[in-house]
Amino acid sequence: MHGRPRNASKPEEEAASAAKAVQLRSLQSQFMTNHHDKIYTNEAIELSTKLLEINPEAYTAWNYRKLAVEDRLARIEPDPNLVSAILDEELRVVESALRQNFKSYGAWHHRKWVLSKGHSSVGNELRLLEKFQKLDSRNFHAWNYRRFVVELTNRSEQDELHVLLSSLLAQNADGFMPNIKIPEEYDFVHSAIFTEPDDQSGWFYHLWLLDQTLNVETPLLTSSWPSHGSSIILSGAGCLSGSSSMFTTFCSESGSFPLILYFDQAVGGVSSSTVTIDSELKGNEGLVWEPIPNKNSQVSCVWVARLKYVSSDPCEYKVKIRVGNSPGIVSSRGYNFNAPYEFVFTAHVHDTVEDSQEGIVSWTDGFDIWDAKSKDLNSLVTLDRLNAEMDFKWRQEAIDSEVECFGILPDSKIGKLTLARLLMAREAMVSDDAVKGVHYEEILQLYNDLMALDSSHYQYYKDEHSKAFLHKVTSSSESLSRHLLRYRDMNNLVCLRLNNLSLSRIASVEKLLFVQMLDLSHNELHSTEGLEAMQLLSCLNLSHNRIRSFSALDSLRHVKQLKVLDVSHNHIGKHSVDTTRYLCSSPLSNSELGQDDVGKQNPGLVTKYWDAYCVLRDLNLKQLDIAGNEIAGEEFSSFVLQVVPKLVWLDGQKKLGN
Structure with missing residues (x-):
């Protein structure tokens, strides 16, 4: 059983076992007399020691020793040396018993009891545990006792996990060659x-x-934005005249742009100490990195930080990013990121020379075909694994x-x-x-x-x-360029058209971090899962798909740059029972709801459309299309205008007052 062979006993072994049984019966008879008469002399205690050396599973003997220890401690002077001698003897007896049977319940419990008296060195206990765990790493008694010992120390859970994983990985390296x-x-x-x-x-x-x-056990950096060797144009809100098609233009009202790291597996520990930034862009000391999506977890494949810039101070800056030069990035399975990577890009900060456009974004006009022979794509995306x-x-x-x-x-x-x-x-x-x-x-x-x-x-x-x-599609620059366009009416935004392809799932987003405009219309999508990584996305067309509720759009709440969203002609509101609604927790359970004007003025509508409210209130949309859905109507349109106050265009109609 458990990989341990069971061999037939030899005659001499059977004879020794019979003699041991006779001795055990004799000791048990005398021991029980001492126990019933509450005799705790040195001779009686020594008798229990001999009994436990033969049978470590004698629970009554362990309980007797507890009573004997309490009796002896009560009768001696409060001398630390005497107390230490008594408890040391108990630890010695336990260790001797464990050498006979290192899975003895009674022995491990007795050792816990001795340590609860505030005795023994934690270091000694951990060294003893290492010996027993080497004998059998599956010994759950030893693992349980280790938890007890660690709780007596000030060691954090992270430190203990690091120690254990280092030990286990070392054993794995010695014993398993994949x-x-x-x-x-x-x-x-x-x-x-x-x-x-x-x-x-x-x-x-x-x-x-x-x-x-x-x-691959160790995590790898799959892609980043900006990519190595790329150039980007940064400005304030609005449009630039004469924006170059060779660069990605990023306009921001907040004066910041996202820096995106995409790993091949979920990792934690991405911070200003593990990712360093060398740049003259001011105000970026102690940069805060956030996992996307942040569902109360500190591990993710996607990590984003926002670099600040001042659009009124035109200049050209070189930005150097070093990932993993200092230890600390660890996968959710406990493996360290040990392939440091460095990439450099150029940021051209421009002042906005035109007012922000309030015109409607068209998905049919204003596009220029991407030159398949152009090398522009190489400056936008790294298509190969960075740690190749x-x-x-x-x-x-x-x-x-x-x-x-x-x-x-x-x-x-x-x-x-x-x-x-x-x-x-x-x-x-x-x-x-x-x-x-x-x-x-x-x-x-x-x-x-x-x-x-x-x-x-x-x-x-x-x-x-x-x-x-x-x-x-994303396997090469040539195949990807067939689906790329430039939208000249908005700073030559990079547009990716993946419409009319019968797509039911989204994938390969790590190779699409540079995309600013995405057309997924006329497909068979049920959700937007995966798009949260595309932090540059400002325009998204999801019309004519199979989206059943706003809960299926939950990932878009993390795309802070999104301004234009088309979800027309889907199935939103068509199904009376839609389990995807429960992906969003009810806003009525949110304590912040009482501070929300929409919640105060229209609690009934918030309850009725709570999944839409949960998603839309986190977006900064200026254009939204919802026509062709069961939910569409005058009541819902009025509700949307309250939830998204900056909305300018709704279903092709300009909001009054704009």
């Missing part, structure tokens, strides 16, 4: 899969192995071997799904531009086949198809 073991496990699971293809257990294990092959120097050789070889193996498997649903996943994994590891993206057509066809073969899981395959398509 580049050797995982390929061996692939060979092992093949025999199960090809022998009995209908048995799901082998397929599930294969999927887990694929995850282990792809997952990581060694993926054994992982690539393992994936290539699996693709070759499953490519000859007879047609089956699980076989097609596994092959699609393997090909996606292969694409994720390709760094050569010449062969990047060659598998996406096959992947998309596999998911099309699966949607036709297995209608019960249609939506899952549809979502995976959408993610694969977006990976294809």
Whole structure:
């Protein structure tokens, strides 16, 4: 059991066990007499010691020793040396018993009792624990006792976690070599899969192995905005005349712009001490980094800080960002970010020379086609993993071997799904531009086949198809440029058109951080999950999708730059019961509601439209389209104008007074 062999006893071992039983019965008889008569002499206590050395599970003997200790402490002078001698003897007896059985409940509880007397060194206890945990790292008695010991110290939970993870990782490094073991496990699971293809257990294990092959334990910085070598134009609210199409123009009423870091896994510890900024931009000392979205958690893939600038002070600034030069960035699984990265960009601060435009934003006119041969895109986005120097050789070889193996498997649903996943994994590891993206057509066809073969899981395959398509779009500058435009009426905003593509999920946003205008109309989207990372987004078209409530737009609350939103012709308000509503907690439970003018004046409407209220009140919209939804009407329009006081255009009509 538990990997411990059980061997048949030898004759001499059986004889020794029988003699031990005779001795145990003799000791127990005499011990029980002492216990009943409350005899706590040195001889009686020594007898209990011998009993516990033979049988550490004798609970009555442990309880007897507690009574004996209390009796002896009550009869001696309050001499610290005498007290220490008595308690040291108890610790010695416990340690001796644990050497006989290091999973003895009674022994561990007795040791806790001794420590509760304020005795023993915590350092000694931790050293003892290390010995027992090396014997068996699964010993939950030792882990439970460790929690008790740590609580007696001033060590923080973070420090204790760091100590434990360092120890466990060291053991893992000594005992498990993934580049050797995982390929061996692939060979092992093949025999199960090809022998009995209908048995799901082998397929599930294969999927887990694929995850282990792809997952790099240490976190990596995937992308950033601004990207390395890019140039951006900063100004106050409004428009600039003659804005260059070669640069990203960022206009802000608050005089700040977002600095975005996107990691391949959720991390914590991003702060002014772990990310340093070297720039002449004033007022950015002690920069505050925030996880996006911040759902009472201090770990996230996306971290944002806002750099201040003064638009009335035109100048050119070089900004250098160093990520991870100081330790502290740690993944949610406890691994340190150990691939420091540095990137530099240029910020051109301009004064606003024209008044802010209040004209309506059109999604059909005013666009210029992106020059596919232009090198502008290279200054906007880093399409490859920033830490590409990581060694993926054994992982690539393992994936290539699996693709070759499953490519000859007879047609089956699980076989097609596994092959699609393997090909996606292969694409994720390709760094050569010449062969990047060659598998996406096959992947998309596999998911099309699966949607036709297995209608019960249609939506899952549809979502995976959408993610694969977006990976294809963002796989190279050439493919991405086919969907890019410039909106000349608003500082040549970078617009990405992904309309009429039957998309049901959003993906690859880490490669789209530079996008300012996004057209996702005429798709099959149910939510905006993922868009919270696109902090530059100022215009978003979600018309003609399958959004059922404003709760599905909750991620947009974190996009502070958003000014134009089109959610017309969706399904908002059509369904009387919509579980996505509960993604937003009711504003009626928010103590701040009493300070809100809308809540005071129209509590009934806030209750009726609370999910819309929860999302819209955090946005700074100037243009909103909601026509074509069940919820649209005079009452809701009036409510929206109260919740979003800066709104200028609603359903194509200019607000009175503007």
